[in-house]
Amino acid sequence: MYQTDICIMGAGPGGATAALHLANKGIPSLLIDKAIFPRDKVCGDALSGKVVNELRRIASELPALFSQQQEQLPSWGIHFISPGGQQLSVPFKYNYNKVQDSPAGYISKRMHFDNFLIEQVRQRPEVQLWEGVELTQYERQQDGSFILSGKDGQPLVQAKLLIAANGAQSGFARHVAQLQQEPEHYCAGLRAYYYNVAALDQDNFIELHFFKDFLPGYFWIFPLPNGHANVGVGMLSSAVSKKKVNLKKEMLRMIATHPELQKRFANAQLIDDIKGYGLPLGSKKRSISGDNYMLVGDAGALIDPFTGEGISNAMISGRWAAEQAAACLQVQNFSAAFMQKYDAAVYNRLWKELKLSRKMQQLLNYPWLFNQVASKASKNKALAETISCMFNDLDLRERLKQPSFYLKLLFN
Template sequence: MRHVDICILGAGPGGATAALHLAAAGHKVLLIDKAVFPRDKICGDGLSGKVISELRRLGPEVLSRLSASAAQVPSWGIDFFAPNGRRLSVPFKPRYNPATDAPAGHVIKRLDFDDFLVREVRQRPEIELLEGVDVAQHERTADGRWLLRTAEGEALVSARILLVANGAQSVFARHVAGHALEPAHHCAGVRAYYDGVQGLSADNFIELHFIKDFLPGYLWVFPLPNGQANVGVGMLTQAISAQKVNLREKLAEMLDTHPALRERFRAARRLGPVRGFGLPLGSKRRPISGNGYLLLGDAASLIDPFTGEGISHAMVSGRHAADWAGRALAAQDTSAAFLRQYDAAVYRRLGQELRLSHWLQRLLQFPALFNFVANRAANNATLAETLSSMFLDLNLRERLRQPSFYVKLLFGGK
């Protein structure tokens, strides 16, 4: 059995980011994942500007390696399609020039992106990576450490502090941290890959379609290399239950019949099965730490309630988790009271944006109001820039604190 100071469960974006920051600070880390990489992860596959910012914090060479990868395409923004069909194009970067500017976003399959991060992890001698190891039991010992076991009860690791980044289905998050599945704060989705979709943006804008008969859900189309696209739908679990929606059937129906989609998908070919997944949303603030542990990313229920984007929030939480794990070890204090400062740091960074996204999510219940916001945004620089800022690492949080911002948001202005 290994005895370590820091153990991370899950080598996805949150866990890998935490491990890399800890290694850079000189800490030895044990990183465990039940999968063997490369492995697939069901996702929309978009990397927003906030992801770019987090990659840059890992080192400019990391971002350069990603940008040079043939597995990604640069993406310059988002096309929102309102229920009335109005398109609102929101660039990640105002007045961008694809010929000269560094990409403001990327689209890359999670199979490739997560493997990219794991390859970065493998280059660090401070990190020991164990793949294909499923931790099933978690026990707090009398000396304040975490004892991790397999399903058969074999003792694997004793750790002073545990960073839990093992995803939306985390047993630890449910059974130890008490994160129950709440249908009002949980989204279900299905995704498939397609080839031959017509009308994709020349600048690889990702598409979010808010279709009247599918609200409060949405359909997405994300362009990928080699003419492929990630196509899927997501809806609040509460609404799925109330409306008795079959997401797989609804996806096929909309692609076949919706006026904005049917011609574009007439000659498209689906590559592989339609796969489903669940997303615990950040529309409710939850405790994300406790005695000797920190929750990261999807395990911390930090997914954006409006867009379903979770990669950047996982990486943000990974960076802060590395910081506070290091501080806890230096202070020789891994108590819940000390680690609660991690919660404060994460919600300082993400809390106001999550609240804004929750507000936008609730707009989906009122198509006429959503149409109004989309129409206003097309002629309101402040509102359009706000939507853009949600996907960047701009100082949106400071503006959200200013009363004048809301005047401009409601009544227009620069």
């Protein structure tokens, strides 16, 4: 049985980030994933400016190194298409210059982005990487440590501290940390890859379409290299149950019958299968640590409730998990009380943002208001710039919670 101070379950962006930050501190860790990389991961594939910042925190040269990868596209913003058909374009940086500015975000298939991080892990002697190893049993010992076993019950690892970064379906998060799926705070999603979708944005803006006959869900199109696009839908699980929605049928219906999509997908080809996945949303504060463990990324339900973005929040929580793990080792304290510093650090960084995104998610209950905002912004440059800044400035984004913002908008 392998013995280690720190075991990280899951080598996606959250787990890999935790391992790399620990390596930067000279702290060894064991990183385990049931898959062998490169591997596919069902996702929207968009990498925001927050992801770029987290790459830079791991190593200053990583953003530039990633920008040289063939399997990525630089992205300069988001198009929100309202239920009334108005387009609200929000650049990641207002008045950007593609020649002079570094891209604020990227789009890359998770197979390629996750493997990019794993290639960084492989270069670090401090990280022991086990691929193709599935852990399904977690037995706590009297000293608080965990013995981790595979499906056959064979003990494989004993660890003083466990960082669970093994995704939305984490058995550890459900059975040990007692994080339950709540339909009001959980989103069901589908993803498909298409080739030759017409009229993709020349600056690779990602598209979020809020069709009135699919609310409170949304339909997305994200451009990818080599003429491919990530196409999908997402909807709160509570709404899927209440309305008895068949997401796959609805997605194909919109592509076949919506006038704009019908035109754009006329010569498009579906590549591979349409795949489903779940998104545990960070629209509610949860306990994301306990005696001898921390939950990172999707395992800790940290996905943005409005945009569905999870990669950056996984990397942010992975970074803070590494900080907390270093503090635990220094004083040999792995208690739940000491681990609370991890929860505080993660929510100090993310909660304001998650709370605001929850409010924006709830705006979808008022499609007429969404239409008004988009319509006015499409005609008013100053308002468009304000909204663009709101997406990058949390203090400005607070205005979206205030009724006075909409009253001024409606009556000016």
